[in-house]
Amino acid sequence: MECGGAIDERRFYAAEQLARGSQTDVLVSHVDSPDGFYVQQLGYLTNMMDEMQRVYAAKNAACHALLNPRKGQVCVAQFSVDGKFYRAVIELLLPHALVDVYYIDYGNRERVALQAVKKIEDKFMVIPMQALKCRLADILPMEPRNGWQDAARRRLIEASDGKPLKMYVDGADATGHTVTLYECRPDADVSINALLAQLDCVRGVAPR
Structure with missing residues (x-):
């Protein structure tokens, strides 16, 4: 690492793209909406x-x-x-x-x-970027042209904040990962996607 005025051309290694059908343990690190949030895989940082x-x-x-x-x-x-x-x-x-x-x-x-x-x-610089961009599978805003209401964002934050979750990757492309999140409880695994689908401002859609 230089201490002078040389231009720093370094770049972080790109975040890993997870394969469709893979599962991993994650924490939700930031939420903009149910179709624009970020997770970290556990154990790297x-x-x-x-x-x-x-x-x-x-x-x-x-x-x-x-x-x-x-x-x-x-x-x-x-x-x-x-x-x-x-x-x-x-x-x-x-x-x-x-x-x-x-x-x-x-x-x-x-x-x-x-x-x-x-x-x-x-x-x-050795560890790749850890924020993985995701969107929840099988749910949409009740009025898509109006976008996501803040209630859906808040519900996702409440359901995921600080909790280790199991993430199943339904699909992946250049824009991010389409996922289903589960909270693993002693009695049963709870789908975060299903929790949001219960809101009046969200509608569930059949899996493709």
Whole structure:
């Protein structure tokens, strides 16, 4: 990793595309809507995240300063909610030393001060991006032309927040994964898709 003014051309490895019919354990990391949310596979980030906090919390980390940021640059950014550092990509440079970043392991975006954005060390580039874009299978908005109501987004957040879930991949293409999510309870597995289908603003459709 350079400390000078050289242009940083590095890129994160792309997120894995899961095969149709595969199953994996996930956490839902960010929700925009039932057909636009992000999950992480369990077990990939813990050690790296611990080391990243140690490295970027150091008082003598002057070499990590990002002096000449540019759109598309890989970085580490300090999330405003919890103060921790996460892998990110700069999406937009703004006046007053502000930047828009995309957190590549979680799927969310944020506007932060440039001083909260740091150079990323090579050792934190090894693991591919972990945010997998998904949409729930077999459900649609009750009025598709009006899009998803916020009640559906909130219900998905409530049903998935902080819970390890089983994810079955019904299909995958360049835009993401079509999935069914299950909460594994002692008495039975509960389909998150079916929970949302019970809402007045959502209608279930027959599986293809």
